Amino acid sequence: MQVSLRRLVLASLVVVSALAGTAVEAKKSVDETATVAVSALPPEAQQTHRLIRNGGPFPYGKDGSVFGNRERVLPRRARGYYREYTVPTPGARNRGARRIVCGGGQPTQPEACYYSDDHYASFKLIAQ
Template sequence: MLLRSVPRALSGLLLCLAVLLTGCASTDTNPSTGTTSTDTPTGTRDSTGTRASSDTPAPTGAGTPTATLSWAGGMSTVAESRLPAEARRTLVLIDRGGPFPYAKDGTVFGNFERLLPLHERGYYHEYTVPTPGERDRGARRLVTGLHDEVYYTDDHYESFRAVLR
């Protein structure tokens, strides 16, 4: 009888540990400054989630290694010109502020996977990159930050690459 309950108890303990480690905290802490994410200033977005015209444009050297280090945090990168054609077309729509083909385009991306740099909720917005042959939204997305950062995923948030523009 005892041998049967040990695996169940161990499974329950592991489940509790997993929940604890995934971060049940309501605020994020910025590891570089020690401040909570609510202390971090942000840019503005209009009601559709696109950049407001008052935001500062990206510097012309945004594709340089120093610009990459400042916001990509050492993650993998991809040049905009190396993105699939559908992703480049989606970037054009993002830059124009739409219109977008999917109702969920421009909605807040929660970064629950914590693969992108940590910021307060509302900092990131996601956009669908159509996949030829898919009947639904597919797995490809572009995620933008309030300061002109762009990230690309082709595996539905399992991994990201910073887009160098």
């Protein structure tokens, strides 16, 4: 009986540790030191960045829509602060995984823009 109790405690610790690791991972935020210059972005991202600053026209209907930041990778802000834009992926038959997400009061003058090439799993701050 004592051996079974030890196994149960050990198994519980393993589960708690695994859940704690998941919780920490889910709350990761953008690494503010991970920046990318506009000139270092892929050409399609540079073009999307120009379109954002000029107010369009955008090639995809979802461009300029509110980005909810459900993954909580970007800094927390009020709903409506972030907007997302598609960065075309050559050869992709859909919108692909590349995005620019910008935040601020005016869409054409964002306070900060972030580039993701892995569909919001990670972001790099675009140096202005």
